[in-house]
Amino acid sequence: MYETSSSASDAASPLPCSECSTRGVCLPAEMNDADCGRVSGLVLQQHHLVRGDALQGVNEPVRGRWYAIRSGQFKSFQADQHGKPCITRFASEGDLLGLDSLDLDRYTDSTTALCDSTVCEFSYPQLIEAARHFPGLARSLEWRLSKQLGQQQELGLLVRCDYAEQKFAQFLSHQAWKGGDQNDHVPQLHLALSRKEIADYLDLTHATVTRMISHLQELGIISVRYRQLRLLDRPALHQIAAGQHPASKGSASTASDNTDHHPAWQPMPGIHFLSPE
Amino acid sequence: MYETSSSASDAASPLPCSECSTRGVCLPAEMNDADCGRVSGLVLQQHHLVRGDALQGVNEPVRGRWYAIRSGQFKSFQADQHGKPCITRFASEGDLLGLDSLDLDRYTDSTTALCDSTVCEFSYPQLIEAARHFPGLARSLEWRLSKQLGQQQELGLLVRCDYAEQKFAQFLSHQAWKGGDQNDHVPQLHLALSRKEIADYLDLTHATVTRMISHLQELGIISVRYRQLRLLDRPALHQIAAGQHPASKGSASTASDNTDHHPAWQPMPGIHFLSPE
DNA sequence: CGCTATCTTGAGATAAATCAAAAAATGTGG
DNA sequence: CCACATTTTTTGATTTATCTCAAGATAGCG
Numbered sequence: 294m295y296e297t298s299s300s301a302s303d304a305a306s307p308l309p310c311s312e313c314s315t316r317g318v319c320l321p322a323e324m325n326d327a328d329c330g331r332v333s334g335l336v337l338q339q340h341h342l343v344r345g346d347a348l349q350g351v352n353e354p355v356r357g358r359w360y361a362i363r364s365g366q367f368k369s370f371q372a373d374q375h376g377k378p379c380i381t382r383f384a385s386e387g388d389l390l391g392l393d394s395l396d397l398d399r400y401t402d403s404t405t406a407l408c409d410s411t412v413c414e415f416s417y418p419q420l421i422e423a424a425r426h427f428p429g430l431a432r433s434l435e436w437r438l439s440k441q442l443g444q445q446q447e448l449g450l451l452v453r454c455d456y457a458e459q460k461f462a463q464f465l466s467h468q469a470w471k472g473g474d475q476n477d478h479v480p481q482l483h484l485a486l487s488r489k490e491i492a493d494y495l496d497l498t499h500a501t502v503t504r505m506i507s508h509l510q511e512l513g514i515i516s517v518r519y520r521q522l523r524l525l526d527r528p529a530l531h532q533i534a535a536g537q538h539p540a541s542k543g544s545a546s547t548a549s550d551n552t553d554h555h556p557a558w559q560p561m562p563g564i565h566f567l568s569p570e
Numbered sequence: 571m572y573e574t575s576s577s578a579s580d581a582a583s584p585l586p587c588s589e590c591s592t593r594g595v596c597l598p599a600e601m602n603d604a605d606c607g608r609v610s611g612l613v614l615q616q617h618h619l620v621r622g623d624a625l626q627g628v629n630e631p632v633r634g635r636w637y638a639i640r641s642g643q644f645k646s647f648q649a650d651q652h653g654k655p656c657i658t659r660f661a662s663e664g665d666l667l668g669l670d671s672l673d674l675d676r677y678t679d680s681t682t683a684l685c686d687s688t689v690c691e692f693s694y695p696q697l698i699e700a701a702r703h704f705p706g707l708a709r710s711l712e713w714r715l716s717k718q719l720g721q722q723q724e725l726g727l728l729v730r731c732d733y734a735e736q737k738f739a740q741f742l743s744h745q746a747w748k749g750g751d752q753n754d755h756v757p758q759l760h761l762a763l764s765r766k767e768i769a770d771y772l773d774l775t776h777a778t779v780t781r782m783i784s785h786l787q788e789l790g791i792i793s794v795r796y797r798q799l800r801l802l803d804r805p806a807l808h809q810i811a812a813g814q815h816p817a818s819k820g821s822a823s824t825a826s827d828n829t830d831h832h833p834a835w836q837p838m839p840g841i842h843f844l845s846p847e
Numbered sequence: 848c849g850c851t852a853t854c855t856t857g858a859g860a861t862a863a864a865t866c867a868a869a870a871a872a873t874g875t876g877g
Numbered sequence: 878c879c880a881c882a883t884t885t886t887t888t889g890a891t892t893t894a895t896c897t898c899a900a901g902a903t904a905g906c907g
Binding site for chain 2: 371373374375377379381382392393394395396397401402421425431435436438439440441442443445446448449450452453454455496535536
């Protein structure tokens with residue numbers, strides 16, 4: 294099922310949910326310690342995957358497995374008729390993978406790790422059966438199902454945005470910053486995605502993504518060097534995400550005319566940029 | 571909750587599921603008569619709506635209601651930041667409305683009837699509670715949730731198609747023909763949607779939709795007069811839906827060079843076209 | 848240190864948007 | 878039932894954001 298030998302299962306030492314740093318955003322969210330333990334007992338095993346490993350591929354038989362992401366990030370994608378890849382979802386810590394496979398015999402998409410990741414494996418029938426006598430789990434599952442439906446709808450809206458920069462701004466606001474340091478004065482993150490992957494998600498080409506990122510940098514809204522990204526002007530980004538046409542410099546955000554303050558990529562005094570990983 | 575007085579509830583004579591023509595594609599699908607009766611008992615009331623009536627609007631408080639479509643069609647839509655409407659779903663007989671509102675306080679979208687319609691109202695908590703002791707219902711619910719997730723993913727792919735005609739061909743193949751007469755030699759249907767609504771779904775403009783429909787008619791693949799549509803060349807339509815570039819006449823489908831046989835809209839002998847409704 | 852994958856940048860092509868106006872259908876009230 | 882207003886649909890001319898093709902630059906890796 295896994296493509297590389299490095300992604301061996303780890304049945305010997307499954308970290309219990311109660312000690313998992315993802316607990317707050319995963320299935321046991323809002324649960325007390327006792328209930329949390331019950332969820333732990335439902336984990337069949339944990340899997341470690343490295344960047345590029347496939348959790349599941351197109352046309353593989355569905356075997357009633359759900360996975361909760363303990364750490365890392367994943368992309369789900371399918372190829373259209375001409376082989377153009379199309380990324381349908383990015384999932385990160387706490388997200389559940391496999392909810393859309395209940396009525397399927399074989400997977401219609403593939404899911405692979407964007408970086409080294411760990412997932413907890415569940416049996417779907419076992420989870421459902423447990424939920425019958427475990428209201429907290431049932432509520433958690435329903436909530437997640439409904440939420441994912443809402444997220445897919447949001448993606449539908451994202452792809453329909455008029456301008457590429459609006460797409461990217463929304464992508465940054467909603468998706469990419471989940472794992473970032475929210476408290477930083479100048480938030481920064483390491484994109485786990487290539488320009489091509491961002492393009493496949495936003496329905497653009499890699500060239501357009503590059504040009505658009507360059508433009509946002511010229512405007513002084515973000516500062517990018519390859520996969521390292523800093524957000525310099527959050528209000529301006531939100532205005533662009535909200536539909537403000539980005540071509541007009543300075544007029545987008547009155548309090549954010551950073552255009553000339555950060556002309557290009559220059560390490561600013563007192564701020565240590567993330568070293569390459 | 572409803573916009574017009576004509577959409578009164580009809581608690582006096584709720585048609586039981588066992589006698590509903592939608593039974594086979596609705597919640598009681600695959601159930602025996604006894605289980606079907608149990609589902610019937612969960613229906614709080616039925617509502618009749620006329621074209622344009624709102625089942626639910628943006629920002630209305632969510633009150634734990636789900637609706638099953640007994641007859642008719644609905645569209646769900648939201649407006650983006652500039653007021654451009656964006657249709658996120660078309661639902662027809664047997665579909666459930668409200669599954670995505672579990673974790674919401676207020677609706678993020680609106681749902682209105684595209685034609686005169688009837689829906690059955692359920693209480694979501696009551697449905698969930700019933701499902702705990704009613705495996706058939708639980709399975710039906712899970713299956714539907716998962717299926718709708720898959721459909722939203724399909725929509726994501728649809729919107730990303732390269733060409734407008736490919737979008738429309740897929741739209742026709744997957745969505746519009748549900749209610750049509752599948753056995754007809756020349757399938758025909760009445761579009762419940764305006765060009766504008768089709769455009770809002772496919773992420774196009776009404777002008778483009780019109781032009782594209784005209785082009786498909788020139789190619790002899792469909793035959794359209796306002797809302798009345800006939801499919802003349804199903805294989806060709808599927809090839810376009812599959813990504814075959816539609817500009818090239820005749821080469822799309824070897825067995826479907828109808829271009830000159832049906833040059834424009836002409837009633838064909840022996841075939842009675844639907845009279846205006 | 849070279850090799851490969853990824854990223855940047857440019858010039859030209861293009862599908863669809865926009866703007867605009869006319870034609871056809873639909874609805875309304877006298 | 879017919880004039881009238883409104884909505885929907887068609888069609889044209891022009892503009893534009895993005896794609897495509899292509900070449901060069903940079904980073905990452907063995």
